[in-house]
Amino acid sequence: MSTVLFSYQIGYKIGTSHTPFQLVYGLHPLLPTKYLLPFKPNENKNPQLVKVLTNRLSKLKNYKKIS
Numbered sequence: 001m002s003t004v005l006f007s008y009q010i011g012y013k014i015g016t017s018h019t020p021f022q023l024v025y026g027l028h029p030l031l032p033t034k035y036l037l038p039f040k041p042n043e044n045k046n047p048q049l050v051k052v053l054t055n056r057l058s059k060l061k062n063y064k065k066i067s
Contacts, residue, residue, distance in 0.1 A: 030056070 009021045010029050021029045030053070 006029075009024075010019050010031075012019055016023060019029075
């Protein structure tokens with residue numbers, strides 16, 4: 001159910017010209033695929049996005065799974 005709800009929240013709505021996620025949190029959601037392939041080849045890289053992704057990726061690498 002949470003996957004379905006998240007899918008709805010990140011879907012673009014014509015009436016508001018935004019996604020519900022953007023309206024609530026004020027930013028675009030970062031999907032898991034952004035961690036694997038943050039940029040397409042030849043795509044202009046937003047320096048702010050690069051900083052955010054690098055920071056989040058370093059936190060993920062430092063995360064230790066509790067067993």
